[in-house]
Amino acid sequence: MARNNNNSIETIQKTLDLAGQELRILHQISQFISSTLDLDQVLRQIVDLVIDVTRGDACLIYLLDVAGENLVLRASKNPHPRLIGKIAMRVGEGITGWVAKEAEPVAIARHASRDPRFKVFHTLPEDKYEAFLSVPIVAPPTDRVIGVINVQHRRSHRHSENQMTLLSIIGHQVGGAIENARLYQETALRSTQISTLAEVGQIIASGRYLEEVLQLTVNIIAKMMQARVCSIMLVDGQKNELVIKAAKASSEEYWRKPNLKIGNSLISRVVKEKAPLMVRDVTKQEGYQYPELASKEGIRSLVSVPMILKNHVIGVLNVYSADERTFSNEDLRLLSTVADQVALAFENTKLNVAVQESQEALQTRKLVERAKSILQRQTNLSEEEAYKRLQQQSMKTRRSMREIAEAVILSSELS
Secondary structure, eight states: OHHHHHHHHHHHHHHHHHHHHHHHHHHHHHHHHHHOOOHHHHHHHHHHHHHHHHOOSEEEEEEEOTTSSEEEEEEEESSOGGGTTTOEEETTSHHHHHHHHHTOOEEEOSOGGGSTTOOOOTTSOGGGOSEEEEEEEEETTTTEEEEEEEEEESSOOOOOHHHHHHHHHHHHHHHHHHHHHHHHHHHHHHHHHHHHHHHHHHHHHTTOOHHHHHHHHHHHHHHHHTOSEEEEEEEETTTTEEEEEEEEOSSTHHHHSOOEETTTSSTHHHHHHTSOEEESOGGGOTTOSOHHHHHHHTOOOEEEEEEEETTEEEEEEEEEOSSOOOOOHHHHHHHHHHHHHHHHHHHHHHHHHHHHHHHHHHHHHHHHHHHHHHHHHHHOOOHHHHHHHHHHHHHHHTOOHHHHHHHHHHHHHHO
16 A cells, blocks of 8 residues: 555656646746747757757757758757758658658657668768657647757667657747747848849949949849859850859859850750749759859859740849758749849840930931031032042041041031
């Protein structure tokens, strides 16, 4: 009887301890939820909390990308922080992907790397850890999976029910905080995008030369997109090539690379298909012509959008990121809008040049007519003979008809 009472007391004590830990966790979560809306800071606080609760040797947080297809490493404790944002896996891939797909936790006490679901990343030392605990991060109100928390131990470790329960509580409670931080981040980004479009619009409306408009545009887009390289290439219809007209790059070598033949290059697909192109890693993409230059420039992902004018592609706007990145629909909409603005600027420039050339031609014609009249009056030449005299002088001196006409008029006025 006494033994049963002792067991009951121990059970009650464990329940009270667990309840106390739950309350402490909920209190900590509520504190950092109310303290910041910065997503990176929220994730760092979650990692610290998980390590504190589980006494694990490492913790990694993966979040679904905007497309909902890939899990991207967004925060970690102990594994290399420089790999944050660079490690990604598809939903269903590896233990982490399995947890995201099935929305169920996984606990492995030893030899985690022998599990058939385990995926090896040579840049992460995960295979050096014996024990592995992974739980989904879910967002209210539908408990939609938005990420995964992984806890690792270097030595064999049997995860207690309390640890699994507490980590599952964290996974459920922090989902809302992450979604709020993401919403805040997206709102700030949208505000930046609107400002960017306004700035590009002002540049285009300023009447600057086209070359200056293109260069200022790539500078603005590179800054807003945090791009490693941003470039605008225009179509040379005679040579059937794409030619770099403006670029924001880390070296002059990007400028010096040869023009791209339309039909033989990856980016030329944008011209032929009149549709955006996204590549997660250009260094591994078949058809990309400069993988060595990409590695040297430190670029990985690419998004390229067409510049369309009157249903014809006149060029492309390219953005390269330093890390592997999934570009969002918002990114595509922004870049497509900028591409449309630049195409319009190109058309306006052509119209302005045509008007200017027309005005100059008209002015030249008036000057030539006046010079002919002077020659006819001074030398008794016919109109045709006076015109031929001007032509001959133009060819002899290698000067334009306008310059010869202006010289005749000036001589007449001085005499």
